[in-house]
Amino acid sequence: MKRYSVFAIAREALRYHTGWERAWRSPEPKKEYDAIIVGAGGHGLATAYYLGKNFGITNVAIIEKGWLGGGNTGRNTTIIRSNYLQDPSAAIYEKARSLYETLSQDLNYNVMFSPRGLLMLAQTHHEVRGYLRTVHANALQGVATEWIEPARVKELVPIINIDGPRYPVLGALYQARGGTARHDAVAWGYARACSAMGMDIIQQCEVKGVRSEGGVVKGVETSKGYIGCKKLGIVVAGHSGQVADMAGFRLPVEAVALQALVSEPIKPCMDVVVMANTVHGYMSQSDKGEMVIGGGTDGFNNFTQRGSFHHIEETLRALVETFPMISRLKMLRQWGGIVDMTGDRSPIISKTPLGNCFMNCGWGTGGFKAIPGSGWAMAELMAKGEPGPLAADFSMWRFKEGQFIDESVAAGVAH
Amino acid sequence: MLILECPYCGVKAEETELSPGYEAHLKRFGPGSTDEEFESYMFARKNPKGVHFERWRHVYGCGKWFLAARCTATLEVFGTYPAQTSEPPADLVAKIKAKRPDWKGYK
Numbered sequence: 001m002k003r004y005s006v007f008a009i010a011r012e013a014l015r016y017h018t019g020w021e022r023a024w025r026s027p028e029p030k031k032e033y034d035a036i037i038v039g040a041g042g043h044g045l046a047t048a049y050y051l052g053k054n055f056g057i058t059n060v061a062i063i064e065k066g067w068l069g070g071g072n073t074g075r076n077t078t079i080i081r082s083n084y085l086q087d088p089s090a091a092i093y094e095k096a097r098s099l100y101e102t103l104s105q106d107l108n109y110n111v112m113f114s115p116r117g118l119l120m121l122a123q124t125h126h127e128v129r130g131y132l133r134t135v136h137a138n139a140l141q142g143v144a145t146e147w148i149e150p151a152r153v154k155e156l157v158p159i160i161n162i163d164g165p166r167y168p169v170l171g172a173l174y175q176a177r178g179g180t181a182r183h184d185a186v187a188w189g190y191a192r193a194c195s196a197m198g199m200d201i202i203q204q205c206e207v208k209g210v211r212s213e214g215g216v217v218k219g220v221e222t223s224k225g226y227i228g229c230k231k232l233g234i235v236v237a238g239h240s241g242q243v244a245d246m247a248g249f250r251l252p253v254e255a256v257a258l259q260a261l262v263s264e265p266i267k268p269c270m271d272v273v274v275m276a277n278t279v280h281g282y283m284s285q286s287d288k289g290e291m292v293i294g295g296g297t298d299g300f301n302n303f304t305q306r307g308s309f310h311h312i313e314e315t316l317r318a319l320v321e322t323f324p325m326i327s328r329l330k331m332l333r334q335w336g337g338i339v340d341m342t343g344d345r346s347p348i349i350s351k352t353p354l355g356n357c358f359m360n361c362g363w364g365t366g367g368f369k370a371i372p373g374s375g376w377a378m379a380e381l382m383a384k385g386e387p388g389p390l391a392a393d394f395s396m397w398r399f400k401e402g403q404f405i406d407e408s409v410a411a412g413v414a415h
Numbered sequence: 416m417l418i419l420e421c422p423y424c425g426v427k428a429e430e431t432e433l434s435p436g437y438e439a440h441l442k443r444f445g446p447g448s449t450d451e452e453f454e455s456y457m458f459a460r461k462n463p464k465g466v467h468f469e470r471w472r473h474v475y476g477c478g479k480w481f482l483a484a485r486c487t488a489t490l491e492v493f494g495t496y497p498a499q500t501s502e503p504p505a506d507l508v509a510k511i512k513a514k515r516p517d518w519k520g521y522k
Binding site: 239241242250251252253254255299300301302303304308309310342343399400401 | 416417430431434435437438450451454457458459460462463464467469485487488489490
């Protein structure tokens with residue numbers, strides 16, 4: 001792999017850009033690998049990357065049904081934050097956020113991490129108390145967040161209407177080092193780094209079955225034939241239940257659609273991320289000038305990657321009340337992704353009933369921000385066979401034991 | 416747009432008139448059950464990519480709960496039926512089998 005640098009740009013400028021190479025190889029699968037990861041989204045690629053970087057395991061294949069980064073990695077609203085209430089959540093999301101800080105240098109690929117600051121608006125007294133509690137919890141967890149008053153909110157977000165008739169802004173939970181990153185670049189950067197370590201990224205290759213003997217996975221049946229493996233990692237988000245079914249166990253997840261949309265591009269008007277959880281909409285402005293908008297999930301099981309129109313309407317209604325100036329904006333594109341929701345709205349990074357098969361799923365509506373931390377924890381689990389401190393609490397058996405990491409109650413919304 | 420016919424009042428209701436209630440025909444377990452049974456009741460869901468039986472409430476209509484058979488991969492609705500039953504009606508199961516020969520049945 002040739003490194004990207006200012007010198008590379010200068011060199012290529014002098015020879016008509018003929019020397020750029022493909023960012024990753026597209027090899028045919030080998031007969032067997034030390035580890036196979038199903039799913040070349042952000043989480044799968046990050047898992048492979050940290051397997052190589054932290055544990056020296058590079059005889060790895062990452063198998064993808066479609067194209068890499070084409071699922072939820074390419075469908076989210078690119079928000080990065082770690083202001084969670086529960087300790088295990090704060091630990092893994094803060095690990096992820098801190099890895100994002102230097103990810104561009106680490107991968108030699110510009111993921112455009114923009115720690116522009118993130119506000120979660122408090123619009124009811126209940127929410128004020130909830131966020132004050134979160135600020136105190138974050139202080140104990142070493143996550144830098146603060147409570148800010150309405151005047152400061154208005155200063156940070158001049159386009160906001162803080163005296164709304166129904167839901168006036170009473171303050172906000174502010175994470176100054178939260179922000180956004182270019183979601184595609186995160187997948188592409190990890191893919192390029194994995195390929196450079198000698199890993200095989202095999203796209204257009206659907207897993208059809210999992211072959212196991214005596215409680216141990218031997219390999220996977222795919223649309224490109226059988227591929228053997230010593231360890232298997234399943235990191236497929238919305239279709240986790242389906243792949244787990246092939247492996248012969250059931251997961252406590254349900255798949256639902258989550259939608260997002262962007263407006264026509266306008267001049268810079270908002271340089272922070274704003275989340276309004278009471279009215280349930282969130283918005284940031286992309287580098288192209290589009291307002292990037294997200295809302296809540298649809299309420300029924302769905303695998304179609306498109307959602308219900310009335311959810312868009314509800315989200316926009318909430319945001320128009322919060323940001324009156326966007327009422328005349330035209331919406332350019334809308335899309336949906338299939339998110340895998342667990343009962344406590346926290347992820348699963350876990351061993352499974354099969355000894356050498358590991359599961360990373362259940363990120364629900366909040367997966368993008370967690371990619372580096374999730375990969376870091378999953379790589380440790382796959383390399384050692386036992387979860388490290390980051391993953392220890394996210395076992396799939398916590399539901400049976402009643403040891404929830406209950407972020408749905410903590411935030412009052414799915415996230 | 417999802418349209419379901421309420422089996423009680425016969426209204427063809429669009430989804431904003433309805434409230435979803437997730438998987439139908441769950442067997443309830445309470446005190447005295449094993450940990451596995453209680454976990455299965457609380458958290459283990461079939462979550463199929465395909466034929467799904469689910470609960471809906473005609474919330475802005477007659478207010479009653481009913482059950483629906485729907486495909487989660489295509490959003491096709493096979494039919495709706497009253498909630499006072501422990502398993503899907505035989506004629507609906509036959510109708511789904513005719514449309515989806517690969518379907519393994521509701522169990």
